[in-house]
Amino acid sequence: MSGPGEKRQEARGLRRFRPQLLAWLALVALLGATWGFAYLPLGAGNLVVALAISTAKLLLVAVIFMELRESAALLRLGAAAGFVFLAILLVLTFADVAVRYGGN
Amino acid sequence: MSSATRDAAAPPPEAAQPDEPYAAFDRQRLAQSFAMWIFLATEVLFFGGLFAGYAVYRFAYTAEFTEAARQTEVHLGTLNTLILLTSSLFVALAVETVGQPSQRFCRWMLGIAIALGVAFLAVKGYEYRVDIVKGLVPGAGSELAPGPGRIFIAFYWVMTGLHALHVTIGLGALAVMLRRLIRRPEAMRRKADLQVAGLYWHFVDAVWIFLYPLLYLVGRAQ
Numbered sequence: 001m002s003g004p005g006e007k008r009q010e011a012r013g014l015r016r017f018r019p020q021l022l023a024w025l026a027l028v029a030l031l032g033a034t035w036g037f038a039y040l041p042l043g044a045g046n047l048v049v050a051l052a053i054s055t056a057k058l059l060l061v062a063v064i065f066m067e068l069r070e071s072a073a074l075l076r077l078g079a080a081a082g083f084v085f086l087a088i089l090l091v092l093t094f095a096d097v098a099v100r101y102g103g104n
Numbered sequence: 105m106s107s108a109t110r111d112a113a114a115p116p117p118e119a120a121q122p123d124e125p126y127a128a129f130d131r132q133r134l135a136q137s138f139a140m141w142i143f144l145a146t147e148v149l150f151f152g153g154l155f156a157g158y159a160v161y162r163f164a165y166t167a168e169f170t171e172a173a174r175q176t177e178v179h180l181g182t183l184n185t186l187i188l189l190t191s192s193l194f195v196a197l198a199v200e201t202v203g204q205p206s207q208r209f210c211r212w213m214l215g216i217a218i219a220l221g222v223a224f225l226a227v228k229g230y231e232y233r234v235d236i237v238k239g240l241v242p243g244a245g246s247e248l249a250p251g252p253g254r255i256f257i258a259f260y261w262v263m264t265g266l267h268a269l270h271v272t273i274g275l276g277a278l279a280v281m282l283r284r285l286i287r288r289p290e291a292m293r294r295k296a297d298l299q300v301a302g303l304y305w306h307f308v309d310a311v312w313i314f315l316y317p318l319l320y321l322v323g324r325a326q
Binding site (some may be wrong): 016017048064072073083 | 134185307314
């Protein structure tokens with residue numbers, strides 16, 4: 001199977017590790033952002049920002065570290081399946097809770 | 105090396121054939137990775153249940169949760185996030201270089217990743233001790249007012265404890281991979297053992313990426 005991974009293995013020195021190193025730098029920067037934003041008074045926005053940044057970090061880990069970028073469609077489907085089931089769990093749970101306790 | 109060259113090079117006895125029932129190494133690698141992703145999907149639901157429970161109680165008792173959550177050790181939590189992100193980098197570097205003629209770099213990357221994982225557990229253990237001394241516990245000896253605040257702390261202990269258990273299992277898997285790299289380098293070159301252990305480790309990192317803001321960064325703006 002050829003692809004970006006194959007081409008990268010021919011690169012010299014640090015260039016072959018560029019995706020991983022850049023991903024790590026982005027992750028550390030996002031960690032700083034999460035931490036920093038937590039101290040700003042944004043009300044409900046704090047949670048939204050935190051989850052959005054966490055999602056971005058998750059995508060970086062999944063696509064670059066876990067190599068979904070270079071993976072066969074079968075693996076990407078397997079990964080997506082886990083999140084589809086998680087979405088079902090969360091959406092149905094929250095729909096129930098919001099209707100029951102929303103009136104409080 | 106491309107996967108074709110990797111398979112065509114003269115194989116020593118230990119790596120001459122893929123394992124049963126695979127006809128070719130690339131089939132075995134695909135099956136190994138697929139199996140791990142399926143397992144990780146179940147793990148997503150495993151932790152997902154705890155996250156859903158946390159969300160429901162936080163939605164119901166927002167003020168008490170916020171009050172209790174402010175007492176977590178944000179500096180230790182942030183340090184641990186940095187440690188885990190960096191260990192994932194080193195695992196990724198190891199996976200990237202397992203196919204090299206000399207796997208020395210790969211073994212070093214894996215060794216550093218394991219050391220960082222152990223550091224994570226050390227920081228967590230120290231943090232648990234600080235939490236206990238502060239009375240940040242759900243039950244007997246709690247310094248928190250009785251009520252929903254203690255539910256938050258219960259979630260904190262269960263979620264981080266379960267995560268720490270996964271970190272320990274991941275470290276065991278990585279250590280086994282390091283041993284295999286030393287004893288059976290050719291088999292490790294052809295199969296996806298290291299990649300699969302790496303997937304598990306990155307998953308453990310990903311869970312922590314979500315645990316961190318939900319347990320450590322609540323109510324910090326007040």
